[in-house]
Amino acid sequence: MDATQSDPQAAARSSDGCRTRVVLDIVGDKWSLLVVRNLSDGPRRFTELKRAVDGISQRMLTVTLRSLERDGILTRTVHEVMPPHVSYELTEMGITLRAATAPLLEWSVAHLARIDDARATYDTRTDPPVTP
Incomplete structure (x- = not known):
């Protein structure tokens, strides 16, 4: 079991981190x-x-x-x-x-x-x- 499975807040932060890539793709676009x-x-x-x-x-x-x-x-x-x-x-x-x-x-x-x-x-x- 990894840390995100035992800690719901860590799982949420990890998920949010992945979702912020959407915004970074906009900002990072040439x-x-x-x-x-x-x-x-x-x-x-x-x-x-x-x-x-x-x-x-x-x-x-x-x-x-x-x-x-x-x-x-x-x-x-x-x-x-x-x-x-x-x-x-x-x-x-x-x-x-x-x-x-x-x-x-x-x-x-x-x-x-x-x-x-x-x-x-x-x-x-x-x-x-x-x-x-």
């Missing part, structure tokens, strides 16, 4: 936080997001938007105008995700130059990498 950041000022159309998120392909933006919509982070609204268009907007949960991840994005911008320097130093080392 494009999701950039899309969320670009929606923080209000609704945007697909083409606006495509221009705003440097390097994202049309297909990857579509996949990312669908995933964020499925997870309840944003909503997709079809506007019945001529010509019809679609806009995307953060949900209440998406707004709280933006607030929670804003410090991470700010940290990354503040440290990009240092990360680039560290990578350049690492890449020019002559000692071989350690293997297990």
